[in-house]
Amino acid sequence: MCQTLFENVYESSYVTGIKALAQHLDLSIGTVSRALNGKPDVKAETRRRVLAAAKELDYRPNHSGRSLRHGRTNTVGLVLETGSPSTLAGDTFFMHLVDAMQETLAEEGLDLVLLPCRSADDPIEFLRRHVTRRMVDSIVITATRRQDERIAMLLEDGTPFLALGRSETPGAYPWIDLDFAGAARDSVDALVRLGHRRIAIAAPRRDVNLAHIYMEGYRDALAAHGLPVDEALILRASGSENGGVQVAEALLRLEDRPTAVMLGQELMAIGLYSHLAQVGVQPGRDLSVIGFRQSPQLRFLSPALACFALDVRALGKEVGQAVMALSADPVAARGIGRVWPLEYVPAPSVQPPVR
Amino acid sequence: MCQTLFENVYESSYVTGIKALAQHLDLSIGTVSRALNGKPDVKAETRRRVLAAAKELDYRPNHSGRSLRHGRTNTVGLVLETGSPSTLAGDTFFMHLVDAMQETLAEEGLDLVLLPCRSADDPIEFLRRHVTRRMVDSIVITATRRQDERIAMLLEDGTPFLALGRSETPGAYPWIDLDFAGAARDSVDALVRLGHRRIAIAAPRRDVNLAHIYMEGYRDALAAHGLPVDEALILRASGSENGGVQVAEALLRLEDRPTAVMLGQELMAIGLYSHLAQVGVQPGRDLSVIGFRQSPQLRFLSPALACFALDVRALGKEVGQAVMALSADPVAARGIGRVWPLEYVPAPSVQPPVR
DNA sequence: GTTCGTCCTGTAAACGTTTACGACGCTACT
DNA sequence: AGTAGCGTCGTAAACGTTTACAGGACGAAC
Numbered sequence: 001m002c003q004t005l006f007e008n009v010y011e012s013s014y015v016t017g018i019k020a021l022a023q024h025l026d027l028s029i030g031t032v033s034r035a036l037n038g039k040p041d042v043k044a045e046t047r048r049r050v051l052a053a054a055k056e057l058d059y060r061p062n063h064s065g066r067s068l069r070h071g072r073t074n075t076v077g078l079v080l081e082t083g084s085p086s087t088l089a090g091d092t093f094f095m096h097l098v099d100a101m102q103e104t105l106a107e108e109g110l111d112l113v114l115l116p117c118r119s120a121d122d123p124i125e126f127l128r129r130h131v132t133r134r135m136v137d138s139i140v141i142t143a144t145r146r147q148d149e150r151i152a153m154l155l156e157d158g159t160p161f162l163a164l165g166r167s168e169t170p171g172a173y174p175w176i177d178l179d180f181a182g183a184a185r186d187s188v189d190a191l192v193r194l195g196h197r198r199i200a201i202a203a204p205r206r207d208v209n210l211a212h213i214y215m216e217g218y219r220d221a222l223a224a225h226g227l228p229v230d231e232a233l234i235l236r237a238s239g240s241e242n243g244g245v246q247v248a249e250a251l252l253r254l255e256d257r258p259t260a261v262m263l264g265q266e267l268m269a270i271g272l273y274s275h276l277a278q279v280g281v282q283p284g285r286d287l288s289v290i291g292f293r294q295s296p297q298l299r300f301l302s303p304a305l306a307c308f309a310l311d312v313r314a315l316g317k318e319v320g321q322a323v324m325a326l327s328a329d330p331v332a333a334r335g336i337g338r339v340w341p342l343e344y345v346p347a348p349s350v351q352p353p354v355r
Numbered sequence: 356m357c358q359t360l361f362e363n364v365y366e367s368s369y370v371t372g373i374k375a376l377a378q379h380l381d382l383s384i385g386t387v388s389r390a391l392n393g394k395p396d397v398k399a400e401t402r403r404r405v406l407a408a409a410k411e412l413d414y415r416p417n418h419s420g421r422s423l424r425h426g427r428t429n430t431v432g433l434v435l436e437t438g439s440p441s442t443l444a445g446d447t448f449f450m451h452l453v454d455a456m457q458e459t460l461a462e463e464g465l466d467l468v469l470l471p472c473r474s475a476d477d478p479i480e481f482l483r484r485h486v487t488r489r490m491v492d493s494i495v496i497t498a499t500r501r502q503d504e505r506i507a508m509l510l511e512d513g514t515p516f517l518a519l520g521r522s523e524t525p526g527a528y529p530w531i532d533l534d535f536a537g538a539a540r541d542s543v544d545a546l547v548r549l550g551h552r553r554i555a556i557a558a559p560r561r562d563v564n565l566a567h568i569y570m571e572g573y574r575d576a577l578a579a580h581g582l583p584v585d586e587a588l589i590l591r592a593s594g595s596e597n598g599g600v601q602v603a604e605a606l607l608r609l610e611d612r613p614t615a616v617m618l619g620q621e622l623m624a625i626g627l628y629s630h631l632a633q634v635g636v637q638p639g640r641d642l643s644v645i646g647f648r649q650s651p652q653l654r655f656l657s658p659a660l661a662c663f664a665l666d667v668r669a670l671g672k673e674v675g676q677a678v679m680a681l682s683a684d685p686v687a688a689r690g691i692g693r694v695w696p697l698e699y700v701p702a703p704s705v706q707p708p709v710r
Numbered sequence: 711g712t713t714c715g716t717c718c719t720g721t722a723a724a725c726g727t728t729t730a731c732g733a734c735g736c737t738a739c740t
Numbered sequence: 741a742g743t744a745g746c747g748t749c750g751t752a753a754a755c756g757t758t759t760a761c762a763g764g765a766c767g768a769a770c
Contacts, residue, residue, distance in 0.1 A: 017488070017726055028750045033728060043748060063489040064428065065726030067419035068755045075490070077468075082454040098471045099437040106473075113432075113490070114469035116453045118461075133372070133756090134418040135430070135468070135490065241655055274655035297652050300596055300629035372756055383720045388758060398718060420756030423725045488726090 021059050025049060036061075076105060076323050077136035079115045079126070081143055092296055093312055100316025101323075108324055115139075124153050131159050138326050140164060140319070144175075146209045160326040160333070164319065166209055174326060174336035176319055178293075180210045180264075183308050184217030185224075186344045187262040187290045190306075192225045194352045196260045196288060199227075202247040203264035204239040214264045233258055237268070244271025251287070252279060259353035260288035266295045266307065273301050289349045293342070303348035310342050376414050380404060391416075431460060431678050432491035434470045434481070436498055447651055448667055455671025456678075463679055470494075479508050486514050493681050495519060495674065499530070501564045515681040515688070519674065521564055529681060529691035531674055533648075535565045535619075538663050539572030540579075541699045542617040542645045545661070547580045549707045551615040551643060554582075557602040558619035559594040569619045588613055592623070599626025606642070607634065614708035615643035621650045624660050644704045648697075658703035665697050 015023060018036075022029040027046070035042045035050035036059075042050075053059075067073040078098065102112045113136065117126045127150055131139050137160070141150055144165035151169040154161045163175040184201075191199050201218050203211040215234070222229050235250050237243035247268060251261060263269055269291040276283060283289045284303045291298060291307035298305050318338065326333045370378060373391075377384040382401070390397045390405035391414075397405075408414075422428040433453065457467045468491065472481045482505055486494050492515070496505055499520035506524040509516045518530040539556075546554050556573050558566040570589070577584055590605050592598035602623060606616060618624055624646040631638060638644045639658045646653060646662035653660050673693065681688045 019726075029727085030729075030751075031749055034749090037728080039729090041748060046748080058483075060483060060488050062423070062726050064419045064422035065755090066728080068417070068423050068725090068757090069727045069729085071755080073419065082450040082457070095437045095471075099473050102437070102471055102473050103475070111485075111490075112471060114471060116450075116457055116467060116469060118454050118457050120458070128413075128415060130466075133415050241651065270652070270655050274657065277657065296596060297625070300625050302629065302632065374756075384757080385721075385759075386719055389719090392758080394759090396718065401718080417756050420725090421758080423727090423755090424757045424759085426725080 017062055017065070018059070021050070021053055021057060024057060025053050072137040072327075073135060074109060075111045075113055075136045076138045076140065077113050077115045077130060078140040079117050079123075079130070079142065081123075082116045082118055093293070096312045097316040097319070100313040101320040104317045104320025105323065110324070123150055127153060127159075128157075131161075132157055138162070138323055140323060144209055145207055146212055147207075160330050162319065162322050162326055162336075166213070166337075168209075172334045174322055174333050176315075176322060176336070176338045176340060178210070178310065179339045179342050180213040181217030181220070182339070183292065183342045183344075184214045184262070184264075185221040186308075186342075188218060188221035188225065190344060190346070190350060191260045191262070191288060191290070192227070194288070194350065196353050197227060198230070198233065198256065198258040198260075200233040200235060200251060200254075200258040200261040201264070202235040202237055202243070202261060202268060204243070205236065208239075211264060218262070235261075239265035239267060241267050241271035241274075244268035244273075245275045246271075248272045248275035252281070258287075260290070260350070262290040263292055266291055266293040266298060268292075269298055269301060269305050269307075273305075284349045284351045285354070288351055288353070291349075294345065301349075306347040306350040307345055308342035309345050310340060315340055372417055372420070373414070376405070376408055376412060379412060380408050427492040427682075428490060429464060430466045430468055430491045431493045431495065432468050432470045432485060433495040434472050434478075434485070434497065436478075437471045437473055448648065451667045452671045452674070455668040456675040459672045459675025460678065465679070478505055482508060482514075483512075486516075487512055493517070493678060495678060499564050500562050501567055502562075515685050517674065517677050517681060517691075521568070521692075523564075527689045529677055529688045531670075531677060531691070531693045531695060533565070533665065534694045534697050535568040536572030536575070537694070538647065538697045538699075539569045539617070539619075540576040541663075541697075543573060543576035543580065545699060545701070545705060546615045546617070546643060546645070547582070549643070549705065551708050552582060553585070553588065553611065553613040553615070555588040555590060555606060555609075555613040555616040556619070557590040557592055557598070557616060557623060559598065560591065563594075566619060573617070590616075594620030594622060596622050596626035596629075599623035599628075600630045601626075603627045603630035607636070613642075615645070615705070617645040618647055621646055621648040621653060621662065623647075624653055624656060624662075628656050628660075638704045639706045640709070643706055643708070646704075649700065656704075661702040661705040662700055663697035664700050665695060670695055 018029050018032055022032045025032065031042060031046065032050050035047040036054060098112065098114070105112050115130055117123055130136065139159060139161045141161060142164045144163050144167045146168050148167040148169050151163060151167050151171070151173060155171045155173055161173070163173060166175055166177045188199060203214050205211065219229055232254060235247050237246040243265065244267065248271065251257065263272065269289065272289065273283060276287065281287055289305060291305045294307050294309045298307065322336055325336065373384050373387055377387045380387065386397060386401065387405050390402040391409060453467065453469065460467050470485055472478055485491065494514060494516045496516060497519045499518050499522045501523050503522040503524050506518060506522050506526070506528060510526045510528055516528070518528060521530055521532045543554060556570070558569050560566065574584055587609060590602050592601040598620065599618070599622065603626065606612065618627065624644065627644065628638060631642065636642055644660060646660045649662050649664045653662065677691055680691065
């Protein structure tokens with residue numbers, strides 16, 4: 001029976017993949033495929049045999065073949081920028097986010113791969129190469145800029161994508177971002193409630209998006225409390241530890257020193273604490289400090305730093321679901337725009353000002 | 356001319372990929388492919404036209420199709436464990452390593468993708484799914500264990516792989532690892548030279564490989580100096596900041612307190628410093644401390660921590676080259692086993708013991 | 711004028727899957 | 741008895757590429 005298959009045995013000396021399975025079972029590859037994929041029109045006994053043989057021969061379907069046949073790869077890519085110290089990269093926060101994302105995606109049989117984009121790479125060319133008609137069928141971009149050409153490119157290209165971070169690039173696209181404005185507002189509220197009036201703020205350079213929104217929340221909150229905005233109290237520095245040092249230096253140089261400072265990046269606190277310690281200024285007592293995101297690296301600052309907590313795993317799941325919605329209904333997904341809440345966590349670094 | 360192509364135009368209303376290019380140019384897809392891939396047997400004028408049209412139509416070859424045709428994907432995967440605080444994940448060190456790796460791989464037209472393996476995943480099943488006959492044609496595993504079943508599986512499977520970290524799993528396979536033994540030796544040497552005799556050591560749990568080698572270097576170096584090994588000075592704790600706290604507590608509990616401690620994980624220093632500060636013990640003066648790897652998170656410790664520096668980018672390039680050697684000559688590559696040097700960086704946290 | 715070579719191009723098979731379709735045997739109904 | 745239906749399975753096309761091979765045009769050499 002089934003001579004064609006025996007012919008194949010003699011034609012190609014070494015067969016592989018599903019064909020080998022079919023030969024071994026003396027079935028057609030079509031039937032084997034159907035059995036493996038749970039299609040209804042296959043006898044229970046046959047399916048059992050196929051599954052057993054697949055396990056025995058350690059059959060694993062070729063990803064390229066499968067992707068080529070369906071129009072999709074069942075893989076979503078998350079591009080992260082190596083080299084440049086972005087908000088997300090090089091952070092346990094990020095690892096947990098990815099972990100939770102993957103958990104959600106796995107439920108739908110989707111894989112997640114991280115695409116490291118070198119700082120030397122052109123981010124546009126990088127996306128072109130990877131995304132469209134390539135390894136992944138949808139993509140998550142991180143560390144969005146206020147003007148982000150990647151978004152314009154992806155929109156034009158029609159590639160399903162999700163932005164982790166807002167942007168002012170025109171067009172409707174799905175994004176999820178942290179509530180920077182809310183964090184700024186809550187910071188101001190907490191400080192004003194304790195009696196602070198002169199509140200400094202530090203944020204990274206202008207081109208990164210969060211700085212802009214964080215600033216806006218700061219101004220709005222001050223206005224809501226009827227307080228003036230003193231431009232001298234608005235400090236610019238990089239978001240790294242070194243930026244914190246610069247902020248501390250700038251603060252101490254001010255003639256009418258503020259009684260509190262809020263930091264728009266979590267790592268700044270480390271440099272700030274360090275420099276304050278050198279000059280004998282104690283956080284909390286001499287200067288109230290509110291950081292940004294909770295981070296394991298901040299847990300050992302003394303006195304403990306007031307900052308904002310968020311449920312990373314829940315965020316990761318939300319991101320994962322948004323990505324899946326992307327594939328399911330690209331049009332509807334374009335309406336997704338979600339601000340993820342940050343919860344203020346009081347700590348001794350914030351105290352009433354000394355008069 | 357060329358009626359078959361015109362037939363295609365009317366048959367399928369919407370064509371895509373190289374076929375669309377061919378139609379647009381009124382050429383066969385074979386010729387177009389040859390022109391794009393720089394094959395010699397194509398007229399210069401034709402090649403020019405094809406290249407121009409490819410750019411105009413923004414043609415990007417389908418990865419699945421290409422991979423299916425060649426037996427390879429031109430992609431190497433690096434699996435990193437999310438969730439668990441590994442040596443590499445969640446670290447700017449790691450990002451720089453990836454950056455340098457990618458730079459090297461890009462020269463040969465290879466892509467690098469990061470495969471996040473959830474802590475909940477079975478690492479073996481994860482590898483099976485991704486590596487063999489799938490998205491990547493070679494793989495880099497990180498955070499090797501002393502007994503690592505992944506290595507055994509990959510060896511048996513025949514998948515080209517590189518281990519970032521040694522293992523005692525039998526078999527010849529390529530690996531690159533940091534010189535933990537050398538770091539331990541140099542630490543002991545530096546401390547003994549200053550007059551320290553009772554030197555404590557802290558390292559993570561036994562199952563991770565580096566701890567074992569680090570310990571061995573410690574014992575050997577002590578023996579070389581004719582010093583006894585006091586088992587009470589060998590401390591076990593996790594490699595995290597919390598581990599450092601535990602180490603500090605254990606140190607202070609010892610009846611005959613050592614004058615120095617060496618830490619097998621860079622993050623430990625943070626917790627250690629923090630706890631020492633709480634009880635008024637000053638690093639350097641009261642207890643000399645040598646950390647492990649340099650890390651931006653340690654830069655703001657005071658007094659500055661003595662630790663070990665390494666050229667991350669050079670290491671990344673070495674890893675990249677090793678991966679390429681893997682594909683070129685799998686047999687020869689199995690001999691690769693490289694210990695990457697660590698350079699001792701003195702700092703005020705190490706001083707002569709007070710008598 | 712035939713033959714040979716060179717240059718260029720088209721043809722078609724192949725990579726490993728999935729799936730629409732048809733074929734076959736069997737049961738059960740009219 | 742004929743046929744409709746169902747269950748099961750094989751066949752073959754298709755996904756987008758690459759490439760071995762063949763073939764056509766053309767010029768040069770005999």
